[in-house]
Amino acid sequence: MTIQDVDEDELRARFDATIENHDRVEARDWMPQGYRATLVRQIAQHAHSEIIGMQPEGNWLTRAPSLRRKAILLAKVQDEAGHGLYLYSACETLGVTRDELTARLLAGAQKYSSIFNYPTLTYADVGAIGWLVDGAAICNQVPLCRTSYGPYGRAMIRICKEESFHQRQGYELLAAMMRGTDEQRAMVQESVDRFWWPALMMFGPPDDDSPNTAQSMAWGIKRHTNDELRQRMVDMTVPQAEALGVTLPDPELRWNEERGSYDFGSPDWDEFWAVLKGDGPCNAQRLAHRRRAWEDGAWVREAAMAFAAAQSEEAQYEEAW
Ligand code: 3HC
Numbered sequence: 001m002t003i004q005d006v007d008e009d010e011l012r013a014r015f016d017a018t019i020e021n022h023d024r025v026e027a028r029d030w031m032p033q034g035y036r037a038t039l040v041r042q043i044a045q046h047a048h049s050e051i052i053g054m055q056p057e058g059n060w061l062t063r064a065p066s067l068r069r070k071a072i073l074l075a076k077v078q079d080e081a082g083h084g085l086y087l088y089s090a091c092e093t094l095g096v097t098r099d100e101l102t103a104r105l106l107a108g109a110q111k112y113s114s115i116f117n118y119p120t121l122t123y124a125d126v127g128a129i130g131w132l133v134d135g136a137a138i139c140n141q142v143p144l145c146r147t148s149y150g151p152y153g154r155a156m157i158r159i160c161k162e163e164s165f166h167q168r169q170g171y172e173l174l175a176a177m178m179r180g181t182d183e184q185r186a187m188v189q190e191s192v193d194r195f196w197w198p199a200l201m202m203f204g205p206p207d208d209d210s211p212n213t214a215q216s217m218a219w220g221i222k223r224h225t226n227d228e229l230r231q232r233m234v235d236m237t238v239p240q241a242e243a244l245g246v247t248l249p250d251p252e253l254r255w256n257e258e259r260g261s262y263d264f265g266s267p268d269w270d271e272f273w274a275v276l277k278g279d280g281p282c283n284a285q286r287l288a289h290r291r292r293a294w295e296d297g298a299w300v301r302e303a304a305m306a307f308a309a310a311q312s313e314e315a316q317y318e319e320a321w
Contacts, residue, residue: 035221044091079166140203
């Protein structure tokens with residue numbers, strides 16, 4: 001029996017049962033159009049974030065203070081490229097090509113994470129990004145290993161392992177600077193002051209202003225709301241900040257005995273929406289760089305396609321004989 005022989009109600013019932021049982025939906029399975037479109041939107045945005053996210057740290061590759069730091073940073077930036085590729089591949093299983101996704105990004109029809117529209121002004125930013133940005137990524141992405149769409153969840157397992165290394169290298173870098181001179185400690189604090197609030201914005205708008213969360217949770221694409229994950233990030237990070245000896249720039253931050261969690265202030269949501277609209281400090285620069293890299297790489301894509309076509313022709317010729 002093929003999928004065409006089963007009527008749509010039956011297919012929908014099977015899909016609903018898969019979601020209800022917390023099983024995986026696979027690429028070959030029937031799925032509602034909205035589910036497919038939501039996945040393409042989220043996975044593509046995630047993939048674009050990994051690729052654009054190479055830029056702020058790539059900025060420090062030629063200026064890393066030692067060979068060891070350079071090797072670590074190089075490995076991390078390369079990992080992000082790999083994450084982008086796993087995610088584009090996961091997205092392609094939904095019937096859209098990587099070229100189409102890149103075209104949508106460059107046309108401004110798809111987003112990438114707000115965080116990568118902030119500049120990396122000092123070397124401490126490499127540590128702050130590892131600690132806070134990759135820390136936020138881990139909080140957000142570990143639950144995505146259990147997302148309902150199989151290819152996305154499986155890609156996330158490997159990505160999360162690598163993100164843990166990224167978070168640790170950032171923390172270790174900052175810890176080394178905190179053991180250094182007063183100037184280095186001040187540099188770390190200044191960087192944490194700039195990155196704290198944008199890192200909390202990575203989790204998306206407050207639940208009341210998040211149009212997609214309810215449906216994405218019902219479909220098992222998201223496992224927690226934006227605010228739940230933001231709270232998890234704050235609870236995880238405060239003890240680490242204390243161990244590092246830095247102050248998080250939030251006067252409202254305090255332990256709430258009753259809730260067993262930290263209370264904290266509200267990010268500047270006007271700033272968040274402005275960054276999403278393209279008005280962040282580096283939006284134009286990030287997209288221009290991505291566009292240039294895509295255009296400069298056209299010959300590589302063409303050569304790879306020509307090589308693949310020649311290989312396949314050769315294989316057909318050999319088979320014929
Ligand atoms: N940056 C940019 N856009 C954001 C955003 C952010 N931080 N947070 C939310 N948005 C957008 C949404 O995409 C949505 O826009 P759209 O409907 O036009 O696509 C709108 O704001 C409303 O937000 P919702 O909360 O309704 O959207 P979602 O339900 O999709 O939740 C999300 C947003 C939590 C980011 C979710 O999409 C998600 O978990 N995505 C997967 C993780 C991801 O993409 N992370 C990006 C960072 S990657 C990274 O950190 C790399 C690492 O190496 C550091």
